[in-house]
Amino acid sequence: MTGTKHSKYPPSSAFRWLNCPASVLLSPDDIEEDTTAAKEGTLAHKIAELKLTADFWNDNKEELEDCRSNPLYKPEMEKHTDNYLKYIDSNKSSTSKVFVETELDLSKYMPGLFGTCDCIIYDNVLNRLDIIDFKYGFGKVECKDNPQLMFYALGAIDFIKNKFPEINLEDVTITVGIYQPRIQNINSNFINYKDLKKWLKRIKPQIDKVLNQKIERNTGDWCKWCDRQIHCREYQHELMDCYVEDFFSLSDLEISLNLERLADIEKLLKKLKAYAVKQIKAGHKFPGYKLHEVNKKSWKNEEAVNEIATENGLMIIPSPNQALKKLGKKKFDELLGDQVTTTPGTPQLKKER
Numbered sequence: 226m227t228g229t230k231h232s233k234y235p236p237s238s239a240f241r242w243l244n245c246p247a248s249v250l251l252s253p254d255d256i257e258e259d260t261t262a263a264k265e266g267t268l269a270h271k272i273a274e275l276k277l278t279a280d281f282w283n284d285n286k287e288e289l290e291d292c293r294s295n296p297l298y299k300p301e302m303e304k305h306t307d308n309y310l311k312y313i314d315s316n317k318s319s320t321s322k323v324f325v326e327t328e329l330d331l332s333k334y335m336p337g338l339f340g341t342c343d344c345i346i347y348d349n350v351l352n353r354l355d356i357i358d359f360k361y362g363f364g365k366v367e368c369k370d371n372p373q374l375m376f377y378a379l380g381a382i383d384f385i386k387n388k389f390p391e392i393n394l395e396d397v398t399i400t401v402g403i404y405q406p407r408i409q410n411i412n413s414n415f416i417n418y419k420d421l422k423k424w425l426k427r428i429k430p431q432i433d434k435v436l437n438q439k440i441e442r443n444t445g446d447w448c449k450w451c452d453r454q455i456h457c458r459e460y461q462h463e464l465m466d467c468y469v470e471d472f473f474s475l476s477d478l479e480i481s482l483n484l485e486r487l488a489d490i491e492k493l494l495k496k497l498k499a500y501a502v503k504q505i506k507a508g509h510k511f512p513g514y515k516l517h518e519v520n521k522k523s524w525k526n527e528e529a530v531n532e533i534a535t536e537n538g539l540m541i542i543p544s545p546n547q548a549l550k551k552l553g554k555k556k557f558d559e560l561l562g563d564q565v566t567t568t569p570g571t572p573q574l575k576k577e578r
C-alpha cells in the first residue's frame with residue numbers, strides 16, 4: 226500500500242475499473258490529485274508498516290519520528306495502528322509467518338497488474354492463509370466479493386506456493402479480511418482456491434475489455450471512488466438526475482434518495498470549484514468565471530485598539546469589519562484607520578457580471 230511503484234490497474238480500485246474500463250483508460254490528465262484523506266491513509270499505512278517491521282535490531286525509530294513530524298500526522302494514528310497490530314497478532318499462531326507490505330506479481334492474471342498487500346499471514350502447519358487489508362478511510366469496505374482482496378488472495382497463493390512448493394493449493398484455508406479502525410469495521414470472509422479460480426473466470430470478460438482498451442464508461446456505486454468525476458459526463462448526468470420529474474409528489478423514500486444524491490452533488494461541486502480555481506490560476510479560462518480575492522483585514526495591535534476604544538467610550542471591537550459597521554467609514558478612518566493590516570485572502574471562484 227505504501228509502495229512507490231504504481232500499477233496502471235491498481236487492485237485497490239479494481240471494483241471500479243472492472244466495471245468501468247474508462248476509469249483507467251482515459252487520458253491521465255483527467256485524474257484528480259490525491260486528496261488529503263488519501264495522503265493521510267498513506268501516512269497511517271507507513272506508520273503501521275514501520276511498527277510491524279520493527280525488531281530487536283532495528284526499531285525504525287527515526288523513520289517513525291519522520292512520520293510523526295509530517296503535517297498530516299495525528300496522534301490518533303498511534304491508537305489505530307497499534308490496534309491493527311493487535312488484530313494481526315490475534316490472527317497469528319506460534320507457527321505463523323507474517324509478511325508485511327508484500328509486492329504481489331499478478332501479471333499472470335492480467336498483464337500489468339501488481340499490487341502491495343498490507344499483510345499476509347501463513348501458517349504452514351495449519352495450512353492457513355490470511356490476507357488482511359488495512360483501510361484508513363471512512364467509507365465502509367466489505368471483503369465479500371471484493372476484487373482487490375480476490376486479486377491479493379490469488380497473488381498471495383502464488384507467493385506462498387513459491388516459498389512452500391510442497392503445499393496443495395486446493396487444501397489451503399484462505400481468509401480475506403478488512404481492518405478499518407476509524408469506523409470499527411472489521412470483517413473477514415473464507416474462500417478457497419476453487420472459488421478464486423471461478424471468480425477469475427467470471428471477471429475475464431471485464432479484464433479483456435480493459436486490456437483491449439474498450440473505452441466504456443459505466444456509472445454505478447464504484448463512481449464514488451473515481452478520481453475522474455470532474456471530467457465524467459456520464460457520472461455528472463446520472464448524479465443530477467434526481468427524482469424531480471415524477472408526476473406525483475415525492476415519497477419519503479424518494480426524498481431520502483435525493484438527500485443522498487445531493488450529498489454527492491455537494492462533494493462534486495466542491496471538487497469542481499477547487500479544480501476551476503487551480504486551473505484559472507494556471508492561466509485557463511472558464512467562460513463567465515473569474516477568481517476573486519477578498520483581502521483579510523485584522524488589527525495590527527489589539528492592545529492599542531482596545532485602548533482607543535476605551536478612550537472613546539466604545540465597547541471592545543473584535544474585528545475591523547465589525548468596527549467599520551458600527552462606526553461608519555468616516556469615524557472608523559479617523560479613529561482606527563491606521564490600526565488595520567491587510568493580508569491576501571484565499572481566491573474564490575466568482576461569476577463575472
Ligand code: SF4
Nearest residue numbers: 245443448451457460
Ligand atoms: S465517474 Fe464513474 S462512469 Fe465516470 S469514469 Fe469514473 S467510474 Fe466511470
